[in-house]
Amino acid sequence: MDANDVTAGRARGRVALRVGSTGPYSSELTAGQIGAIADIAERYGSGAVHVTPRQTMEIPHIDIAALPDVTTLLAGHGLHIGYAGRRPRNVTACSHWCLYNVAPMRDAALQLNCLLNENENEKMPLPGKTNISLSGCGFSCVRSRTSDVGVIAxxxxxxxxxxxxxxxxxxxxxxxxxxxxxxxxxxxxxxxxxxxxxxxxxxxxxxxxxxxxxxxxFDVFIGGNGGLKPREAFLYRTVPSLREAMELIGSLLEGYRAHAREGERIGDLIERAGMEWPGQKT
Ligand code: SF4
Ligand code: SF4
Ligand code: SF4
Missing domain, CATH: 3.30.70.20 (Alpha-Beta Plaits)
Structure with missing residues (x-):
C-alpha cells in the first residue's frame, strides 16, 4: 500500500479508503462484506460509508495509524483498498441481472480489475488515472462514452x-x-x-x-473523461466478441503505458499524438 491507495481527508491524520471486492466482482458485495465495511466505519471511521460514482464503497475519516489493522480486516473479507490517485479506477460494469444485457460484463470487469487493481504481484502500472467502463447495452448506464476506455455490447x-x-x-x-x-x-x-x-x-x-x-x-470507445475538461470518447473499433474486445483493451493499455507521459490521460495522449493511437494495430 502507498499514498496512491488512499484519499486525503479533511481532518488531519485521517484518510478515506475506497474499497472493492476481489470476488465475485468488485462492485457486487456480499451481505457479509457490507457488514464488515459497516463495522470498520463504526470502529475506525465516522460511522458513515459513501458509495462512489465508480461503484466502490468509500470509508471516510480513518485514522492513518489504524491503516494496517483496517487493511488486514478488509482482506479477511475478500476486500481491498485502492482506486485513487494516478491509478486505474475500479473497472465498472452493469449488474449482470439487468433485463437489457446483450452480454453481461461482470466477468470481464473482474478480469480487468484483477489485472489493474487487485493482483499485487502482476499489477499493470499505468501512467495516469484510467476509467474503464463496460456496458451491457446501449443505455450505457456505467458511462462508457465518457470513460478513458469504454465498451458497449x-x-x-x-x-x-x-x-x-x-x-x-x-x-x-x-x-x-x-x-x-x-x-x-x-x-x-x-x-x-x-x-x-x-x-x-x-x-x-x-x-x-x-x-x-x-x-x-462490441463497440470499443477510447479517449473520454469527465472532470473539469470533460470529453466524449470516440468509437475506436467494433469487434465481434467480448474476448476480442478484451484483447483490444489490453493492447490499448500497453500502448498507453508505452507512450503516455506521467499523469497523462488517454484522451490527452491521443490529442498530443494528432488523433492517432500510438502503436495502433490494424
Ligand atoms: S416483428 Fe414486431 S410486430 Fe411483428 S410479431 Fe414480432 S414483435 Fe410483433
Ligand atoms: S447499460 Fe443496459 S444492460 Fe447495463 S445496466 Fe444499463 S440498461 Fe442494463
Ligand atoms: S434500435 Fe434497432 S435493435 Fe433496438 S429495438 Fe430499435 S430496431 Fe431493434
Missing amino acids: RSEIVITDKKCKKCSLCVKEPLGCQVDAITLAEGAVVIDRQKCVRCGFCSGVCRPGSIMMKSKS
Whole structure:
C-alpha cells in the first residue's frame, strides 16, 4: 500500500479508503462484506460509508495509524483498498441481472480489475488515472462514452422469414424500440438502419421470431473523461466478441503505458499524438 491507495481527508491524520471486492466482482458485495465495511466505519471511521460514482464503497475519516489493522480486516473479507490517485479506477460494469444485457460484463470487469487493481504481484502500472467502463447495452448506464476506455455490447438484428403477427410489441416502449426505428408495413416490419442503435430489444419481444438477434458485437470507445475538461470518447473499433474486445483493451493499455507521459490521460495522449493511437494495430 502507498499514498496512491488512499484519499486525503479533511481532518488531519485521517484518510478515506475506497474499497472493492476481489470476488465475485468488485462492485457486487456480499451481505457479509457490507457488514464488515459497516463495522470498520463504526470502529475506525465516522460511522458513515459513501458509495462512489465508480461503484466502490468509500470509508471516510480513518485514522492513518489504524491503516494496517483496517487493511488486514478488509482482506479477511475478500476486500481491498485502492482506486485513487494516478491509478486505474475500479473497472465498472452493469449488474449482470439487468433485463437489457446483450452480454453481461461482470466477468470481464473482474478480469480487468484483477489485472489493474487487485493482483499485487502482476499489477499493470499505468501512467495516469484510467476509467474503464463496460456496458451491457446501449443505455450505457456505467458511462462508457465518457470513460478513458469504454465498451458497449450491441445486438445485430435481422428480419427473418417467420411471419409477423403485427402485435406491435417491437414498435415502441416499454419493451420495444425506443428510437422509432421500426414501422409496420404490409405484412412485415421495416427497420430504419440509420436510426437503429443495435439494442436488440425488438428481438427480445418478438415471439414469432420475425426479428432475431443474428450476432453480438462490441463497440470499443477510447479517449473520454469527465472532470473539469470533460470529453466524449470516440468509437475506436467494433469487434465481434467480448474476448476480442478484451484483447483490444489490453493492447490499448500497453500502448498507453508505452507512450503516455506521467499523469497523462488517454484522451490527452491521443490529442498530443494528432488523433492517432500510438502503436495502433490494424
Ligand atoms: S447499460 Fe443496459 S444492460 Fe447495463 S445496466 Fe444499463 S440498461 Fe442494463
Ligand atoms: S435493435 Fe434497432 S430496431 Fe431493434 S429495438 Fe433496438 S434500435 Fe430499435
Ligand atoms: S416483428 Fe414480432 S414483435 Fe414486431 S410486430 Fe411483428 S410479431 Fe410483433
